[in-house]
Amino acid sequence: MDLNLTAEELAFRDELRAWLVTNVPKDWNAWREKPLEESFPYLRAWQRKLQEGRWAAVSWPKEYGGRSATLMQQALFWEEMARVDAPPMANSLGLGLIGPTIIACGTEAQKKRYIPKILSAEEIWCQGFSEPNAGSDLAGLLTEARLDGDHYIVNGQKVWTSYGSLGDWCELVVRTDPNAAKHKGLTVLVVNMKSPGVEVRPLRQMTGESEFSELFFRDVRVPVENILGKVNDGWNVAMSTLMYERGSYGARLHLIFKRFITRLIELSWTIQRNARPAAEDPVIRQKLAQCSAEIEIMRFNQMRAFSRITATGVPGPEGSIQKIFWSELNQRLQQIAQEILGSYGQLLAGDSHAIDKGIWSYAYLRTRGNTIEAGTSEVQRNIIGHFVLGLPRSY
């Protein structure tokens, strides 16, 4: 056990820090993003700049434009990005999830065709996984792809698609063998979102914004060379994508949470409660301390998980505790923020009395999604119960 950074890790971090000092945009407001569509040209430009410095996809192998960064270096990358309030990258799903899947499962032709444009943000990617009747039970998905000569004909509906309205390409999980057992009949297709028969409808969520879309596929023709991996092996391809989803990206969360709690502590010195600063109220102090401590424990858990994955080579099911921990912690953090802000907590962006431009009311509502997206807390507990503790499958 040695929590000091190694020479390689320090060198990586310092090189990135130096690069960020001269390159990170100063005009980005990390507190409250504009709707994604409005800021998208800006985010594309930022990603291009990162890639000029070879920083857009550090985890990717060098031959594909990455840095073959270790998991720890990837974690440092996200920490540094969060530390300087760097904007997100336009093609975050392409870089974080789909690119690695193409590199792992794709043909040489597919890699050549898609990888460079993922890196340059020239082509934006989205993910067509969830369906109205296949959420936690993803393998129950119904979108079908019927072979017709050298094309598949795709029909069905996807939901909760991030970047749906901006996407040029979609990593789409479809059912190619309706007679096989439900995990066995799935295939992953790469679908051009400009194809005839693809319709994208923004989905308005409880925060009022539309981060996600619904996708409709009506007789969409997809050439067979767009199969990613093997026919009817889509479950394994999709699962490898989801593994990446639970990878190093979480490393930035503790800095983001820390920024929230640091600001909250600052506010608690200015907001009065029982005729004294909230920061002097014993109950508030208890809650802030609990939350600060849990943010640290989240970091310790992550560091231990990274070391374990580095040692074993694969992200294991233990990653589920990370997902439960951060999502539920974020909800508690925002609940405490609401308690401290009192009546002001409810004020929305645009209200002249709102504190911090209404970020707190937004964050409070947004955190409800945390325990649902990327695998509900219930599914994560099933994963721990069955795959970690060896209890019988409950479903």
Add this chain to the structure above:
Amino acid sequence: MQFGLTESQEFLKNSARKFFAGECPSAEMRRLMETETAYDATLWSKLAEQGYTGIIYPEAYGGVGLGKVELMLLMEEAGRALLPGPFFSTAVLAGSVLDAVGTPEHKKKYLESICKGEVRATVAMLEAGASWNPRDIQLSAVNGSLTGEKLFVSDAAVAGFILVVARNGVFVVDSKARGLKITRMSGMDLTRKLYTVEFSNTPAEELGSNLNLPRAFHIATAALAAELVGGMQRTLDLTVEYAKTRKQFGKPIGIFQAVQHQCADMYLETESSRSAVYYAGWALEENSPDAAVAVSIAKMYCSDAARTVGNRGIQIHGGMGFTWENDLHLYYRRAKASETAFGDATFHRERIASLVIDSGGVSAKGA
């Protein structure tokens, strides 16, 4: 950065687990808890042979000179076995106080005998107010003697000497000293006995000032949290095993999500406690600027988690969990005693608040 155990740390942990499983299995633990003091001379000499009694102390005093992370691992395994008797009081608490506060001469005289397994010892801190804040201590030594009372002193009846925290320093009192009266307190934890210690004009040798006491208490607090982690792990293991084998409605109860999800939460709480404890051990070893916060985080989290894990474990065991013959309640009792020892979660949250809120920001060392 490497937040995993090294090969030698893994070796230490595994051999400690084997040692405790062999020398102090459940039946032996139960036998000892029914005795007056829970101390066993044979077991003690074996602990000393392993080097456990001097694990973190300098070789110059007969110790093994290992680090605080290693101490956490040893205590975790001791906690898993619910090791009864004065091991924590002697080898962790009294030893750390001697190491932090005493002169080389004191260490030669007292610490060496601890390391060699020749003596048991303890620390007397709490008074009637039961406050873990050193500022609340009333007892003072006057002209080299003590008069007053300490409460909740662990393992005092088997201690060869008692280190007494007074207003004006730390003092050593020999167990045979005049005017010393030791009386059992009936505590919930049957494996670690508590006592009142009364002094009546009792001669006391000054060990040193209270200035360095926090360092020793940090080590003891983290070690106690590590012990809780071991207890949580044992409770989790017993519970998962039970959930796999106990059948109702024709199925193992672990198939029901109401049961399975509680097991998942026990796992999450146990692992998170372990992360916090290992980090605290490392921070103490490195004298990291956030060591005090890290210790409070570990003790706070483990104090609450050990109780919660125990609650869930007993609940999942159903009627069996409520019986005397099942070991769960013994871990649950220890968890309650350790929860309040060296400050409960509320105490440490306030300590974190004073370190974090009052400085206006979260004072953790960035990675």
